[in-house]
Amino acid sequence: MSPEIEAELHTRYPKILGYINEEGKYKTRLWGGFQCGDGWHQLIDTLCASIQARVEASGVEAQATQIKEKFGGLRFYIQGGDDQISGMIDLAEDLSAKICEVCGNPGKKKNVQGWLITRCDAHTPT
Numbered sequence: 001m002s003p004e005i006e007a008e009l010h011t012r013y014p015k016i017l018g019y020i021n022e023e024g025k026y027k028t029r030l031w032g033g034f035q036c037g038d039g040w041h042q043l044i045d046t047l048c049a050s051i052q053a054r055v056e057a058s059g060v061e062a063q064a065t066q067i068k069e070k071f072g073g074l075r076f077y078i079q080g081g082d083d084q085i086s087g088m089i090d091l092a093e094d095l096s097a098k099i100c101e102v103c104g105n106p107g108k109k110k111n112v113q114g115w116l117i118t119r120c121d122a123h124t125p126t
């Protein structure tokens with residue numbers, strides 16, 4: 001994802017994603033940043049908002065350790081969490097298979113030269 005979006009998500013959801021300290025370094029358990037396209041920005045934003053609300057209401061901890069695309073779908077791994085948070089993540093991962101990873105418009109999972117990707121028609125490589 002673009003650095004601007006990543007920075008915005010860290011600012012909004014420090015409990016889930018970690019934060020940027022005074023020296024400008026990320027203090028986070030998230031390994032490798034956001035390894036997916038900007039099209040899933042709103043999906044990840046909504047997921048993090050839901051998890052952070054659950055964390056604040058319940059006191060349970062949930063810190064993202066890896067966020068990436070795999071086989072055309074979002075994978076969102078956390079340390080901690082509970083059954084409610086697992087359900088939120090399952091929903092977001094399922095939804096990612098219907099959202100273009102490039103632009104966020106409705107998309108479909110497609111097999112392009114042996115790679116599974118989720119794209120709208122405009123962003124499907126030929």
Ligand SMILES: [Zn+2]
Nearest residue numbers: 100103120123
């Ligand atoms: Zn698209």
